[in-house]
Amino acid sequence: MAKIDKNRDKEVIVVGLDPGTRFMGFAVLMIKNQQMALLQFGVIHLHKYANHELKLKKVFDKVSNIIDEFSPDEIALEAPFYGKNVQSMLKLGRAQGVAMAAALAKEVPISEYAPKKVKQSVTGNGNASKEQVSHMLQTLLNIKEAPKMFDATDALAVAVCHHFQKNSIVKTSKSWKSFIAENPGRIKG
Numbered sequence: 001m002a003k004i005d006k007n008r009d010k011e012v013i014v015v016g017l018d019p020g021t022r023f024m025g026f027a028v029l030m031i032k033n034q035q036m037a038l039l040q041f042g043v044i045h046l047h048k049y050a051n052h053e054l055k056l057k058k059v060f061d062k063v064s065n066i067i068d069e070f071s072p073d074e075i076a077l078e079a080p081f082y083g084k085n086v087q088s089m090l091k092l093g094r095a096q097g098v099a100m101a102a103a104l105a106k107e108v109p110i111s112e113y114a115p116k117k118v119k120q121s122v123t124g125n126g127n128a129s130k131e132q133v134s135h136m137l138q139t140l141l142n143i144k145e146a147p148k149m150f151d152a153t154d155a156l157a158v159a160v161c162h163h164f165q166k167n168s169i170v171k172t173s174k175s176w177k178s179f180i181a182e183n184p185g186r187i188k189g
Contacts, residue, residue, distance in 0.1 A: 013039070013072040015108075016159025017063065018151050019095040021088075022047040024059055025151030028070050029159040034185050036163060038141045039070065043151045052091060056098045063102035075103045076162035078154065079112040113161050118154075121161035133157050 011032045018025035027041035044062050046055045066072075077100065080093055103110050116126035123136045134146050134153040137160065147153060 012074065012163075013070055014159045014162055015063075015066055015070065015072040015075045016041075016155040016157070016162065017075060017077045017099050018154040018158060019059055019077065019092070019099040020046070020151065021052065021055055021091045021095050023149060023151040024062065024095070024099075025149070025153070025155035026062070026066055027152065027156035027159045028066065028072070029156070029163065031163055034167065036141060036160065038143065038156070041147065041152045041156050043147070043149045052094070056094060059095050059098045060102045063099050064106065067103065067106045067108055072108055074109050074111065074162065076111045076113060076158045078118060078158050079114045111162055111165075113158055113165070117165075118157050118161040121164045122157045130154070 011030060014029045014031065016025075016027040016029065022045075024044040024046060025041070026044065028039040030037045030039050044058065046058055049055045049058060063075075067075075077096060080089070080096060100110055113121075119128040119133055120126035122128075122140075123132050125132070128136075130150040130153070134150060137143060137153055137156050138146055140160065141156075
């Protein structure tokens with residue numbers, strides 16, 4: 001794919017990441033005039049690599065490659081969640097840290113969102129299932145076929161959540177009247 005021109009008029013490129021140790025979901029979203037367009041999303045299969053260090057190198061390399069290819073303005077990651085298996089949480093935290101390090105090395109700003117916040121932002125329900133999140137993303141972005149793995153839709157949901165949070169009425173507008181004036185394309189008649 002061709003590199004994206006940094007001299008965009010009101011375009012913002014957001015990369016959503018769902019780092020993991022078996023699979024890493026990624027999504028690239030372009031926002032232009034408050035309209036979202038999916039540029040690319042998918043899953044990196046890390047389970048095929050024998051050791052954890054090699055998996056971490058692949059996470060760093062893939063995030064770096066995505067940044068080089070799409071020149072994103074921002075990166076959004078799913079924040080760590082709390083689990084019972086300490087070893088799994090440690091490995092997941094390392095993968096997330098390596099993804100962040102790749103973004104920081106390229107000087108791309110990072111935001112983190114809790115899984116419940118992502119689900120709430122995309123579906124209106126912080127306890128939504130992965131299937132519900134995937135279906136809502138298909139509707140929002142007019143995706144014809146859902147990906148086979150939820151890691152890709154999880155990453156896309158993080159990017160969409162980031163867009164919604166950055167453009168929240170609470171942050172950008174003082175009233176509904178000013179929101180409508182600032183966002184005429186988001187109001188359906």
